[in-house]
Amino acid sequence: MRDYPAFPSLRSYLDWCRESGQFCMIDEPVSVRHQMTAVHRAVLEKSGPVLEFAHPVLDCGARADVPVIANLFGTKERVAAGLGVTFDRLEDLGAFLADLRSPSPPEGVRDALSRWPMLKAALTTRPKIVSSAPVQQVVHDGDQVDLSALPVQTHWPGDAGPLITWPVVITRPHGTQAQDVGTYNAGVYRAQVWDENRIIMRWLPHRGGAKHHHSWTRANEPTPVAIVLGADPATLLSAALPLPETVSELSFSGAFSGCRPRLVPAKTVPLLVPAEAEIVLEGWVSPTETAPEGPFGDHTGYYNPAEPFPVMQVTAITHRKDALYLSTYTGRPPDEPAIIGEVFNTLALPTIQAQIPEVRKLWLPPAACSYRMAIVSIDKRYPGQAQRVMMALWGMLPQFSFTKMIIVVDADIDPTDWEDVAWALATRMDPGQDVTLLERTPMDYLDFASPQPGLAGKMGIDATTKIGSETNRVWGRVMKTGDADANFAADLVARVLPGMGS
Structure with a gap:
């Protein structure tokens, strides 16, 4: 290798x-x-x-x-x-x-x-x-x-x-x-x-x-x-x-x-x-x-x-x-631990997928002190699947027990793209029904937002498309340009406005 x-x-x-x-x-x-x-x-x-x-x-x-x-x-x-x-x-x-x-x-x-x-x-x-x-x-x-x-x-x-x-x-x-x-x-x-x-x-x-x-x-x-x-x-x-x-x-x-x-x-x-x-x-x-x-x-x-x-x-x-x-230093990202965490994020994904096969991508934003927040995209097939993935991640490794927020999105959303994630949160999540809250769970002693040292709550947000018994409404269809039209546009722009690149 x-x-x-x-x-x-x-x-x-x-x-x-x-x-x-x-x-x-x-x-x-x-x-x-x-x-x-x-x-x-x-x-x-x-x-x-x-x-x-x-x-x-x-x-x-x-x-x-x-x-x-x-x-x-x-x-x-x-x-x-x-x-x-x-x-x-x-x-x-x-x-x-x-x-x-x-x-x-x-x-x-x-x-x-x-x-x-x-x-x-x-x-x-x-x-x-x-x-x-x-x-x-x-x-x-x-x-x-x-x-x-x-x-x-x-x-x-x-x-x-x-x-x-x-x-x-x-x-x-x-x-x-x-x-x-x-x-x-x-x-x-x-x-x-x-x-x-x-x-x-x-x-x-x-x-x-x-x-x-x-x-x-x-x-x-x-x-x-x-x-x-x-x-x-x-x-x-x-x-x-x-x-x-x-x-x-x-x-x-x-x-x-x-x-x-x-x-x-x-x-x-x-x-x-x-x-x-x-x-x-x-x-x-x-x-x-x-x-x-x-x-x-x-x-x-x-x-x-x-x-x-x-x-x-x-x-x-x-x-x-x-x-x-x-030697090194630790502080608010960026620091070496945050950079190492980004690499381990990529390295750990296949192991996570072996335990939770529906996971497509996982991102631990470095700005969120690496493991404090996770955004995960899944291949969704049944109601309640997003919540199951949250629980599986929280219990999989000791480090994930300190992840205070998990956002689950569909496979068409890029977890590393905040604009994509924000769109999913704004259009696929209802605060009254799609937020899971846990109390009195393990937390990093250094988390000052915790009401008690080493013990705090967790939040899971289901920003996936709702299916089956999760909704009583007909879900909206995502708008997307057809492949043929997209290729035509790319070719035309490349010829008319070459400085814009591909």
Whole structure:
């Protein structure tokens, strides 16, 4: 399935960015406090290149020894490349991954042989365990641990302090062994640097890391955690992808990267970590100790209030000799999470269609903080079908449980075209009958419109043509120019007004 060579490390991906003219080195000193975020946002809004800040300036005024990489996935094309394909092949990759997750039995030898690429991709998910690794070329443990030496950004003026924004946080449930990679969770969570050797882990209850932490807490034991900074693009994107809880992101990353993930035993915790990463923070999350995390600016465009979250004691920092620190910012779209969300929207569609076959297209508008609103077009065949689709989407993935509004339209409406959607809302929806309201459902804690933190209502709007028992009226027919007349008009306009184009 790959259109690009394998990217087993962040560095190999950065080499491709350089070769394709999508990389810029910034030699001027730039402060990690506010300045770096301002530069990054200005470049991202212009669909600019990957940035390397060669001389980050720490809060103390000293220059960090570790350069900062930012805007890695600042365009949809680079996100697709991180998955190994060109942007126009995302739908093919999505279909491939849907088959990989739920394969149908082969129909004879020829069909089985045609599935060899799928088999190969499945085999690449098996990690390879190594005894030494670039990420452990330098080891700081015990009293040598000093998080203040890392160029961790303070992104917004109202932030509580330095915040790690691109961590791949690795955990496993209590009762498993370090070699049981299939049980691992790798998620991207907010991690606040509290002092030189402690981090506050902000993982919400519905996320895999929090679930694993809960299993260790029940046993009154600390949770072993590894925070990977600067992983390969496949691992980064797998950690951000809404995979089922039964799928290990570390294993699944092999299907994206085109090569088996290389893992190495961590130095001070019983976990395996990516061997080709730039930096790994090892430690233990307390079963009882918490600290106020925040406030921090988030993807909603607001600061969230400080709330108590578990504390991680960092026991070791391992890194490459010439390590790079990968960072990003989160804020009101556009930001990298919103861009990644657009790509995942395309990537997830075949999987959604496998569960809800009538779905034609799905759009999560980036301006609506990606998953807060969904517009879905369907092939409608029976009364009540729009409501069934709403309920199916809300229950399909944990991320959709935070979607506060779903608009369902017919297949002739383009969900990505607001004018098309507005026309469907204005002509195919009756507010008194076609609005479904739910109360007291799960919601993102950062949603300030919710009457209670983590609990809010949902709205579903049926903007489809009403059929059968849904209406007592004869439904209007859509006006449309005939194909022959449309072709005649296009030809005439092209000859008479050539500047208007086709």
